[in-house]
Amino acid sequence: MNALTGAYVPGSSPLHRLPAGAKLAGLAVACTALVLLGSPLALAGAGVVVVALYALSRVGVAAAWAQVRPVRWFAVALFGMQLLFAGLDGAVSTTLRVVLAVALAGLVTLTTRTAAMMRALERCLSPARFVGLDPFRLSLLLSLTVRSVPVVAALAARVGEAQRARGVERSVRAFAVPLVVGALRHADALGEALSARGFDDL
Amino acid sequence: MRKQRGFAMRTLARVAVFAALIAVLGLPGSLNVFGNAVPITLQTMGVMLAGAVLGSWRAALAVVVLLVLVAAGLPLLAGGRGGLGVFTGPSAGYLVGWVAGAAVTGWLVERGGRDPGLVRLIVACLVGGVGVIYLFGIPVQALVTGISLRRAAWLSLIFLPGDVIKAVLASLVARGTQRAYPDAVPAVHQERLRSGGGR
Numbered sequence: 001m002n003a004l005t006g007a008y009v010p011g012s013s014p015l016h017r018l019p020a021g022a023k024l025a026g027l028a029v030a031c032t033a034l035v036l037l038g039s040p041l042a043l044a045g046a047g048v049v050v051v052a053l054y055a056l057s058r059v060g061v062a063a064a065w066a067q068v069r070p071v072r073w074f075a076v077a078l079f080g081m082q083l084l085f086a087g088l089d090g091a092v093s094t095t096l097r098v099v100l101a102v103a104l105a106g107l108v109t110l111t112t113r114t115a116a117m118m119r120a121l122e123r124c125l126s127p128a129r130f131v132g133l134d135p136f137r138l139s140l141l142l143s144l145t146v147r148s149v150p151v152v153a154a155l156a157a158r159v160g161e162a163q164r165a166r167g168v169e170r171s172v173r174a175f176a177v178p179l180v181v182g183a184l185r186h187a188d189a190l191g192e193a194l195s196a197r198g199f200d201d202l
Numbered sequence: 203m204r205k206q207r208g209f210a211m212r213t214l215a216r217v218a219v220f221a222a223l224i225a226v227l228g229l230p231g232s233l234n235v236f237g238n239a240v241p242i243t244l245q246t247m248g249v250m251l252a253g254a255v256l257g258s259w260r261a262a263l264a265v266v267v268l269l270v271l272v273a274a275g276l277p278l279l280a281g282g283r284g285g286l287g288v289f290t291g292p293s294a295g296y297l298v299g300w301v302a303g304a305a306v307t308g309w310l311v312e313r314g315g316r317d318p319g320l321v322r323l324i325v326a327c328l329v330g331g332v333g334v335i336y337l338f339g340i341p342v343q344a345l346v347t348g349i350s351l352r353r354a355a356w357l358s359l360i361f362l363p364g365d366v367i368k369a370v371l372a373s374l375v376a377r378g379t380q381r382a383y384p385d386a387v388p389a390v391h392q393e394r395l396r397s398g399g400g401r
Contacts, residue, residue, distance in 0.1 A: 180251060
């Protein structure tokens, strides 16, 4: 998974071709349905549907596993705990519900380009224009943030090196204060530059 | 000075850079606390710092921006997590709680005026960065995993000591930042913006 391309797996399946907004809405409906499904049998059926959807998307087993992997230990712990307190039925359905919800959300992530998803989310956030965040400012804010991540990461690396040279690498405070001050200085210089170029009046 | 049409660019830049700062504090290898032995994520510390430095609604917006990028699929959460999966998983409530937590931290710091003391910063970080985040996180965790609210609260106690330490660290860092850079106090920054924004 590349830092700034996300987890998107290129493809031309029906799932890839669906608009991002439709996939988001579908995910919301599916997750609600998962909460409402009670019996292990119904949830097993839902599991078959999810596996079929993954097969339809042809993203590959490795990409699918990468989406579910973060909750694997949590799922094991949850299953054990529920087995103790709620019996086998409860353990199976609760664990399935969590894993399936994560897998479905992962499927949307895998089949949607980051840019397309960002556009869909921007549309969801469009009511923000009533508090002064019009579409131009909203997308500038999002892209400025994406651009700032490597800048702040480079700043963090520089501060870390300086702290090592001074021999205070174990102190969080000695690391974070220069980092936050540096980030603020960068932010204020950036804001001033944008303002000086007349972006405030757009 | 003319009336602003929307967000001032200075505000926009601060919100964007702090959203990025929260992301960077969660990057693997960017920061090792106590050598390499304890892999602690400082991402919630970033949330509290955003509150203490940006003030309530700017901090909340910075967290929202970060979460939108995460939802879009960028791996910006601690451990390189990202995508929609984190919002349907068991810790989704904590992520949503970040928004309210940053806002409450900022609100409490703003009440401190031009010179919020260390005690106020510590209280703000504990209430906003630990209390409010748990208030959102625990019920959602109970709902997703189907356990009782009481048991979910007990389970979350494992994380409490670490989070309290992070809150205290965040307030120390905020205090140091505000001493080195007075404009890092929300009230001072507001005053300067109102007085025409010039230096």
